[in-house]
Amino acid sequence: MNLLRYRDAALSLALLNLRLRYNNTLIGAAWSLVNPLFFTLIFTFVFTVLLPNETPDFPVFVLSALLAWNYFQAAVLNAAGSVTNGRGLVLKIAFPRAVLPAAAILTELVTFSLALGVVVALLYLSGRGLGAGLLALPLLIALLTCLASGLGMLFAALNVYLRDTQEFLGVFMFGWFFVTPIIYSLEAIPPERMVLGVSARTLIQIVNPLSPLISAFRQAIYERRLPDLELLGAAALAALFFWLLGALIFGRASRHFAEAL
């Protein structure tokens, strides 16, 4: 594939992104870890002090899903803006346009991997460890990257024609956060709770393509076990579907990016 010849372009752009992001900061790349830790602190305060609940080790419970969500959100948002932000390059250089979202995803993958690495190390230092869950992480990261790339490409193409996309995504992501089992687990939703005539649990599991993956991350990191096979199956299906959809639409639209920008 042509894109393979341009892998160094995605890599160089990702390195540039990282450098620009942390150039004039005091703690640099540590922000990728400090940010989720702050959020974990906030959620822990809310859900153990203000609204107490029974979940043991609540910080680990939240962090195990929050890290993955942060990566997903940042990857999709940055990929969505990558083509419009890369206008100068698109107009003047004839490289495969997929390099732009790929570089955006890669940038987030690097910071996510750093943060996850530190969190996993801390879990081992605390004597908690990950057990068999550790083995599942590479696969889960790959699936999440796949899903984020697909949606990222889809929104990036849409954003070229409708700049409303980026504005809309900000709000959309906020809502998506709450319909994904991050600060709660699916099991915590009362089984009799119905939304639109369907059980709320089933709805989130079926309609939200991110839900199985986030649950799988929690099973691996928090429950320290290999994720359920049906979760992995659903996650893989969602990732593959959205990747194909995104790649197809992006590929079709990318021929006309230069004149639309």
Add this chain to the structure above:
Amino acid sequence: MNSIEVHNVSKTFIIVRNRARTVSGFFIDMARFWRRLERVPFTALRDISLTVARGETLGIIGANGSGKSTLLKLIAGIYAPTSGKIAVHGQLVALLELGAGFHGELSGRENIFLNGALYGHTRAAMARRVPEIAAFAEIEAFLDTPLKYYSSGMQARLAFAVAIASPAEIMLLDEILAVGDAAFQARCVAKLRELRAAGRTLVMVSHSAALVRELCDRALWLDRGRLMAEGAPEHVIAAYEAQALSQAAQKTQSFA
């Protein structure tokens, strides 16, 4: 054997603009759910056909806005033609703007890698060319200095050196020779002559009649999206200059 084949290519752009012409109209449009947009077609190129043989150097001349750059962008694949077909045989690199993809925060060396990568060359391949590029641009001492501290002349020289270091057999050059001082320009022309002698296929847009006369095997004159003349540079340039002169004369008369 042809490197580039362009068959009956036309390119029409749709120019979208707000219909509001008054300030109050602008605010009314802002308040509407759907803004009133006017879509005006603009044909930049009409029914262009041409071929470029392997190893040939073709010069494209014409006034501003005649479609020269659009033609290069179509051949490069940056734009898709509205109608017609374009075939390119061989690896092609389009150098449309020097320093496109350069970033001030990166060092000269890192910019060489990034720029090369965007043109499809791997880091390893560029690493081999760094000494040659730095020598041509005369920036050896500043290779690891961030680009933002370079003088504009140094930036331009580096941009040209990176661009021209591409091993692609087909090169599209859009007015990229207007950089640097006289001495550097002379070296650029010498470099182009060297590439030509090495059998590269070159398509260059230039406003310099002297350059086209000197470097090109064949020339092509575009005027408002139409192919006006094609053939020996001497004849095509003469026809172009004759028209430019008569138009200038008419304009001067209308002022009188």
